[in-house]
Amino acid sequence: MNLFSRIKNDLSFARKLSGILKMTKDIQPDSPVTIADEIEATVDRSPGTTAFIFEGQSQTYAAFDERANQIAHWATAQGFQSGDTVAMILENCPDFVAVWFGLSKIGVVTALINTNLEGDGLSHCINIVGSKAIIAGGEQAKRAKDIQSGLTIWDFDGKSGEDLTDTLSSQSKTRPDAGVRSHLRGSDTCLFIYTSGTTGLPKAAKITQMRFRGMGRTGIALCGMNGDDRIYNVLPLYHTTGLGLGMVSALHVGATTILRRKFSASAFWDDVADNDATLFAYIGEFCRYLLNADTHPKETSHKLRAGFGNGLRGEVWAPFVERFKVPSMREIYGSTEGNVALLNLDGTVGAVGHAPKWLDKKLGLAFVKFDVVEEVPIRDKSGFCIKADVDEAGEVLGRIGTSGRQAFSGYHEKKATKSKILTDVFEAGDRWFRTGDLMKRDRDGYVYFIDRVGDTFRWKGENVATNEVSDALSKYPGISLANVYGIAVPGIEGKAGMAAITVDGGFDLNGLHAYLAQHLPAYAIPLFIRIQPEAETTGTFKFRKVELVKEGFDLTKVDDPIWFADPEEESYIKFGSAEHKRINEGGYRL
DSSP, rough: HHHHHHHHHHHHHHHHHHEEEHHTTTOTTTOOOOOHHHHHHHHOOOTSSEEEEEETTTHHHHHHHHHHHHHHHHHHTTOOOOOEEEEEEEEEHHHHHHHHHHHHHTTTTEEOEEEEETHHHHHHHHHTTHHHHHHHHHHHHHHHHTTTTSOOOOEEEEEEEEEHHHHTTOOSSSSSOOOOOOOOOTSSSEEEEEOOOOSSSSEEEEEEEHHHHHHHHHHHHHTTTTTTTTEOOOOTTTIIIIIIIIIHHHHTTTOOOESSOOOHHHHHHHHHHHHOOOEEEHHHHHHEEEEEEOOOSSSSSSSSOOOEEEOOOOHHHHHHHHHHTOOOOEEOOOSSSSSSOOOOOOOOOOEEEEEOGGGHHHEEEEOOEETTEEEEEBBBBOOOOOOOTTTOOEEEEEEESTTHHHHOOOOSSSHHHHTTTEEESTTTTEEEEEEEEEEEOOSEEEEEEETTTTEEEETEEEEEOOHHHHHHHHHHTTTEEEEEEEOOOOOOOOOOEEEEEEEOOOGGGGGGGHHHHSSOOOSOOOOOOEEEESOOOOOTBOOOOOHHHHHTTTTTOOOOOOOEETTTTTTTOOHHHHHHHHHHHTOOOO
């Protein structure tokens, strides 16, 4: 991009950003407006508009509000007070939204529990936030009962606890007096949303009133959402993208949400086409699943004008748009708990956002040089961090301030909160939020995700970005998914690359090494390939790596077939006990 084009592009972005900042100007820590106030205003504007389409049934905004009012009156009758926490474990459904909306009407905080959890993980998430009760349904209610938490379980099905559906039927549908929440301010906690737990037990992130309201504005800004839109949302509502970006934005403008319990590649295009969806919320991995799926007769006969979400990799983006004829994909970068948000408002393929360098101070952003071995930002002789160069991978930081945009509420656990704050970054006493993500920014100001801190590893004196390797693997015929990670090899510095892949009938291992040699530096070619029947992911489609790293290439722990990049053969060979012994004895020149 030449200088004139860059200036023109930057000015266009600045105008759009100015509009977004104006739209969020009133969202401040001391604001008396709550998410409940905003949604009630939508109900009053559009009572007869369809709020939800779910499993063949429709629910208007007025009916949705009445259901939430019943929740609020029930909670009051139980003695719950403003500031109390109630845990909710429900699959996607209109009642999921009605519960947290109803509880928020009286200032009760909802803890949104991952529906895939059970046992110790489930118990941890319920207890760590001091839950007073559990609201659940179906299999999730049974799991809650199994952990014997000592808390009352209110079960929508009435099989594993108190019958909540029956109890709600006798509750008033009228709104509780808004005065019961008049003391709440923007800095008060509205929800707990948990980190995905790919590296240990989940942490409970505090979602304040102002942050929750801001999430909705972001969704609106990304794709110009309005009340005429019909949004297909299959993302888990216990997570930020599904709930904040996808759901709250729709509730704010009075749009219709087409809801499904969980993502289904086979049902996706039927749902989108048959319900006249105009927008859909995504996570990058489910776009990859759709791209890997067989052709569907309705995959181009839809009314979609855009998709919006995060995690869409460049190698999936362009083929997805071309095959499915979706006019635009709008990418955002952000984390559940963080104060850094990047927006890709013009659809530049592969970019997680646009952040011209001259806007860093306004946005509160910094890209700093990073030591991938020690996993800390690099500091100069004076002890301050060093800004990364153009096209250099560095950790992204967000300046912590008092405004709504720069506030960092952290986690329920103080220790976890402290671990995400970096001090004395550019001057003594300043405080910055650590995203834990490595990114690079090009000369035009577009930002590209490189890797999570801890995922990038060092091998043969070079830094290997797992996402770069997985991108290359995913383009090889027959590989459906590729999960790349670094593992220790006895007697050798650094970590060697290993990839757990899932394949289909078109996969030919014989050509893989030669293909990778053409597309990756020699040091980045995975030393080991593990073929799994099914990828292990979290409820939000993030790859699980902790157990894979622990198992490594240990044949006593791994039942899946493993292939080894023999340096003498320059190809992948079947990895057996002889190769295992030779590696452990240092018999290969790796």
